[in-house]
Amino acid sequence: MNSSGRTAAEGRHLPAASGTRAVASSHQRSLELRSRTNSVLTLALLCRESHLLWRPAHPTLATVSSEGLPQARTVVLRKADRASGRLEIHTNLFSPKVAELKATPVAALHVWDSGSRLQIRVQADAVIAHGDDVAETWSRVPEQSRTAYSLGSVPGSLIPEALAYESTPDAAAFAVVHLHIRLMDLLHLGSQHRRAQFVREGGWVGNWVAP
Numbered sequence: 190m191n192s193s194g195r196t197a198a199e200g201r202h203l204p205a206a207s208g209t210r211a212v213a214s215s216h217q218r219s220l221e222l223r224s225r226t227n228s229v230l231t232l233a234l235l236c237r238e239s240h241l242l243w244r245p246a247h248p249t250l251a252t253v254s255s256e257g258l259p260q261a262r263t264v265v266l267r268k269a270d271r272a273s274g275r276l277e278i279h280t281n282l283f284s285p286k287v288a289e290l291k292a293t294p295v296a297a298l299h300v301w302d303s304g305s306r307l308q309i310r311v312q313a314d315a316v317i318a319h320g321d322d323v324a325e326t327w328s329r330v331p332e333q334s335r336t337a338y339s340l341g342s343v344p345g346s347l348i349p350e351a352l353a354y355e356s357t358p359d360a361a362a363f364a365v366v367h368l369h370i371r372l373m374d375l376l377h378l379g380s381q382h383r384r385a386q387f388v389r390e391g392g393w394v395g396n397w398v399a400p
């Protein structure tokens with residue numbers, strides 16, 4: 190337990206008070222970030238290269254279907270840029286999720302990291318990049334991973350047998366989903382639960398909220 194009443198483990202996972210300025214609210218204590226320090230720490234939790242004790246997890250990406258219904262699926266988080274608050278996911282350009290994101294360019298991302306007992310929920314604006322814009326990224330996709338990006342079989346299309354699909358890699362089927370984070374909601378389950386929300390308003394503004 191440190192001087193602020195937090196255990197070291199808890200302090201590692203939720204925004205620390207240092208580098209912040211408290212702002213009053215009738216319902217809750219608020220923290221406004223004066224620098225990027227805390228948002229960097231938070232985003233670092235999403236980043237596999239983090240210096241923090243982050244175990245890679247597969248987030249769930251949620252979109253809105255053409256019928257206005259929620260759609261969720263597991264993805265791999267390929268990149269998290271701390272400074273810009275952007276996340277990157279790779280997918281097949283012709284997958285339903287891309288069509289959904291083109292029609293309704295917002296998404297939610299969810300991760301539960303059982304090791305750190307941290308739930309991360311993100312709301313983001315989504316931008317799809319493909320073709321020449323992703324040529325450099327494509328060049329770094331390992332050979333064995335490229336089979337997911339084939340022009341022959343559209344993900345979700347009917348096939349006559351379980352293995353009757355094509356997996357010939359084609360850069361033309363490769364897309365990068367850029368997620369520009371609007372809001373992050375972090376819930377840490379400890380001896381006392383803590384929950385924080387960060388919204389992007391120029392810089393990041395963070396508030397403690399009731400869990």
Ligand SMILES: Cc1cc2nc3c(=O)[nH]c(=O)nc-3n(C[C@H](O)[C@H](O)[C@H](O)COP(=O)(O)O)c2cc1C
Pocket residue numbers: 247260262263264265266278279280281284285286287344345
């Ligand atoms: C562990 C795991 C990781 C996955 N990673 C990705 C990924 O990074 N990108 C992707 O498009 N699909 C990924 N998938 C497959 C998706 O969950 C989904 O089945 C597929 O993309 C089709 O989704 P859609 O029909 O909503 O477009 C992954 C599935 C699993 C189980």
